[in-house]
Amino acid sequence: TLITLRQLLDHAAEHGYGVPAFNINNMEQGLAILKAAAAVDAPVILQASRGARSYAGDIMLRAMVEALAKMHPTIPICLHQDHGNNEATCLSAIRHGFTSVMMDGSLLADMKTPAPYDYNVDITARVSDAAHWVGASVEGELGVLGSLESGEAAAEDGSGAEGKLDHSQLLTDPDQAVDFVLRTKVDALAIACGTSHGAYKFTRAPDGEILAMHVIEAIHARLPGTHLVMHGSSSVPQYLQDLINDNGGEMPQTWGVPVDEIERGIRMGVRKVNIDTDCRMAMTGQFRRIATKTPREFDPRKFLIPAMAELEVLVKDRFERFGTAGHA
Ligand code: G3H
Ligand code: 13P
Ligand code: NA
Ligand code: ZN
Secondary structure, eight states, rough: BOOOOOHHHHHHHHHOOOEEEEOOOOHHHHHHHHHHHHHHHEEEEEEEOHHHHHHHOHHHHHHHHHHHHHHOSSSSEEEEEEEEOHHHHHHHHHHHOEEEEEEOOOOOOTSSOOOOOOHHHHHHHHHHHHHHHHOOOEEESSSSSSSSSEEEEEESSSSEEEOOOOOHHOOOOHHHHHHHHHHHSSSSSEOSOOOSSSSSSSSSSSOOOOTTTTTHHHHHOOOTSEEEEEOHHHHHHHHHHHHHHTTTTTOOOOOOOOOHHHHHHHHHHHHEEEEHHHHHHHHHHHHHHHHHHHTTTOOOOHHHHHHHHHHHHHHHHHHHHHHHTOOO
């Protein structure tokens, strides 16, 4: 069953659990995520970026998600636009069956340049009105994702954005968050707390200096009815870095957001936890292992079956640790 983000996260808030939002681009990711969800009885958020929509095509994405819902009739699924950059992206997603959209006005439409506050309020309020008229949910973002280590803002794709920012822009301000939600009426709010997209988040195991989980608590206290979202929440686990690097990969050592920090965030009010990089690494690790171990192999299924299995292990673990399991 397809449901909205509002319906799904209201239930999560009522029962005090978090929901991972996994990015999806193809059938194999969808099969693996839903298989894991069915195994632990968890509701699912599948999110598609603009890149995913152009990779698979809107018609294919929608049909795929409807097929997954048919295969797993007891699992509630939310189909969410990740990082919509303007009104057209968000409204065309809704037309194509998405039940929820993110209007990311923290950056200008180029998804690189940090945007003025008023721009963010205006464009998000416009999308919020239109989406609510037709029964879709909306996520906004306040604060620019980026590194508290370097002061660099991060573009949507994990590359550097324009210019250096100070800490106040890299951490969402609770007073401004209250004003933002009042004026935009978003259902969910993505906040900045020191995470960034991609694999290279931290150059050391993060502590409170570079991963500022305390901002979540302050915002949640002021906005109990708004569901908080953590972007850049991949853990970049060592076992996947090793799987990739032991099979010809050359990923420099890196650190992500530890799963126990996310669990702490969920206790402080985080409801939606965005994860893409870990899923990519799980699949790519197995591609590399199969390619290295059986260099004569050329049947893609021989690569994709272990890749799906590795993704399933990861996804199941997040459902269990975030408390999503058992709530479908
Ligand atoms: O926020 C970025 C997500 O990881 C999606 O990445 O735009 O390469 O599909 P993508
Ligand atoms: P990661 O790159 O940490 O997986 O974050 C994904 C994300 O925030 C998608 O919106
Ligand atoms: Na999103
Ligand atoms: Zn994101």
